[in-house]
Amino acid sequence: MAATENPSRERILSRIQNALQVPAHKYSAPQGAQPIFAPIPDLLDRFQKECVINITECVVTPDRAASTAAIAQILAGLPEGEIYIQESAQLREMAASWNRPSVRWSSEGGSREVSQATITHCEALIAMTGSVLVSSACGGRGASVVAPIHIVVAGLDQLVPDLAVALAQVDERGVPKENSFLCLTTGSSRTADIEKILVMGAHGPRRLVVVIHQQ
Amino acid sequence: MSTAAHEFLRNAATKSADLGHRKILQFAIDQHEAAVQRGKSxxxxxxxxxxxxxxxxxxxxxxxxxxxxxxxxxxxxxxxxxxxxxxxxxxxxxxxxxxxxxxxxxxxxxxxxxxxxxxxxxxxxxxxxxxxxxxxxxxxxxxxxxxxxxxxxxxxxxxxxxxxxxxxxxxxxxxxxxxxxxxxxxxxxxxxxxxxxxxxxxxxxxxxxxxxxxxxxxxxxxxxxxxxxxxxxxxxxxxxxxxxxxxxxxxxxxxxxxxxxxxxxxxxxxxxxxxxxxxxxxxxxxxxxxxxGRSELLADPEQRDALHCIRCGACLNVCPVYRTIGGHAYGTTYQGPIGSVLTPHFRGLKDFQHLSSASSLCGACSDACPVKIDLHHHLLHNRRNAVKEGERPWAERLAFKAWRWGMAGATRFGWLGAVARFGLRAAQSVGLSGTALDPAGPWSKNHADLTVPKKSFRALWKEEHGGH
Incomplete structure (x- = not known):
């Protein structure tokens, strides 16, 4: 595609540059970096507490085999139909015992409207807010928003204290360079637009389940 | 007064008298406020x-x-x-x-x-x-x-x-x-x-x-x-x-x-x-x-920080004016204190200066702003700019000239006070309170009649303390 024509670009830039010739009246000097959040003594404990507040289901298991079983149980309670899974050796291995006849892997394309559930990994878990950070590597943009339930499979080693650490880590790993999509998810879709009454599942998933294996 | 200002005043009067509307607004904002307090903690x-x-x-x-x-x-x-x-x-x-x-x-x-x-x-x-x-x-x-x-x-x-x-x-x-x-x-x-x-x-x-x-x-x-x-x-x-x-x-x-x-x-x-x-x-x-219009606002070093706004709506929720008249009365895309600061820059001071007065200057907006925009002072800056740029009506300019003249001499001040007391009493005695002929007209229109003292403060002081 041809480069965008931009007749006003130079004009706007020169207006900005001229405007900035005069310094702002109120210069607020940086006041040093005092912490704005209290330190978190026990990451997993905090993550679980935050999940309760966010209405996120958090399942902590001793190991991967236990996570596989926990997810099998959740899937057994869901209606029949396609489930969408992020392509990964680990999830392939786990899926073998889930007994779902219809699986679409992210290697086959993006998630579809018919998905009953999505199962993905994540880039990080954030203790302070009980959040999950996903990227387009986790099954694409649609994976974590289209299906009525999003199940996240994570290891305890992915749990970090706060957003600053999570963002620094993904940056270091080059995630923003390799992905055009990142999403910090804190709970499942909701709205309070009608009389401030909380309603779950406005557009995205009604349930967010995080399954953390400790080893 | 601009058309936008007329409309604003009309809407504000209607909306502030609509108690059902105010109840809905109050409820929503109370809920919000409780949540924000919890969030800050x-x-x-x-x-x-x-x-x-x-x-x-x-x-x-x-x-x-x-x-x-x-x-x-x-x-x-x-x-x-x-x-x-x-x-x-x-x-x-x-x-x-x-x-x-x-x-x-x-x-x-x-x-x-x-x-x-x-x-x-x-x-x-x-x-x-x-x-x-x-x-x-x-x-x-x-x-x-x-x-x-x-x-x-x-x-x-x-x-x-x-x-x-x-x-x-x-x-x-x-x-x-x-x-x-x-x-x-x-x-x-x-x-x-x-x-x-x-x-x-x-x-x-x-x-x-x-x-x-x-x-x-x-x-x-x-x-x-x-x-x-x-x-x-x-x-x-x-x-x-x-x-x-x-x-x-x-x-x-x-x-x-x-x-x-x-x-x-x-x-x-x-x-x-x-x-x-x-x-x-x-x-x-x-x-x-x-x-x-943003680059023009950027060129105003005094109000440049209005461009820090992250559109969180906090200033709307705490504003006594917004809480009384609601969002639609403003007739602007951006309402509340931040809207009253930005709109004159985006759409012209001439037509939207009235928004600078849609404020009690209580400063709640500046306190609530999470990026520390000096909102209520900017409303004052816009008022001052409107005067400087000659955007105020001639009657107001004349009134302030007269006020300045009257305040500058003790005798003048005394005489003007006497005239005002006489005028007020006269208007009240013939039932003209709140009309254009009442010196306190805009006030009396919506309030009980003022009690007009017989003597001025200065006269009373002289009686009790003597001298000046």
Missing amino acids: RFLDWPAARQKAHEIKWEAVNHLDRYLLQFEEKVKERGGHVFWAANAEEARQYITDLAKARGVHMVVKSKSMVTEEIHLTQALEANGVEVLETDLGEFIVQLRNEPPYHIVTPAMHLTRKDIAALFREKLGTNTEDPQQLVAAARVVLREAFFKAEMGVSGANFVVADSGMIALTTNEGNGRLCTSFPKVHVAVTGIEKVIPRMQDLATLWPVLSTAGTGQAVTVYNTLVGPRLPHEVDGPEEFHVVLLDN
């Missing part, structure tokens, strides 16, 4: 968080050219398009042309105040494109053919009964249950997400170092708008740029705490041009960077 040091957010925005706004150019370079590098729009007309033209060129029949929109500012929906509709708002609150006000009532909570002025009646009429539902109302909207919008060829979003932040835009939503509609249609257009003001992705570690929690009281909003997304190896996402990514 999650911070070890909320003032330090505000200071940090302020510093980030200060750095960005005061080096706006540098960060915008960095952002543009990153977006282009990744295969996206950046269009610089000097005004609303250019932005509308670019987007409608793009829609035409891509054969777009339907656009899904996630909540964006900038698209309200440029009246994008009307422009697309005039070109035969169907436009659907997908944020539930926006969807509701769109069905009512109304502008958003609040920059964060667009349907704050409606009860569930109002919404139920609206959905009964427009969507054929028969329920007052919020859960079912949301489900009904979900069905309509769900279809649209997969049918629309273009998704339009705003941007809460424009991240220079990563070439992505940040979108904050609770419902997930913003995510669907930017995932499935084949073209994604993000429309945003030039002031939304921030230097680093890392800054979001401060700005995301600060925005949601001030906006809704949540620790962080449910979905905080970063999106850019889809990369070749990715499984889904739009084929095209366009960012429209809108100036539309």
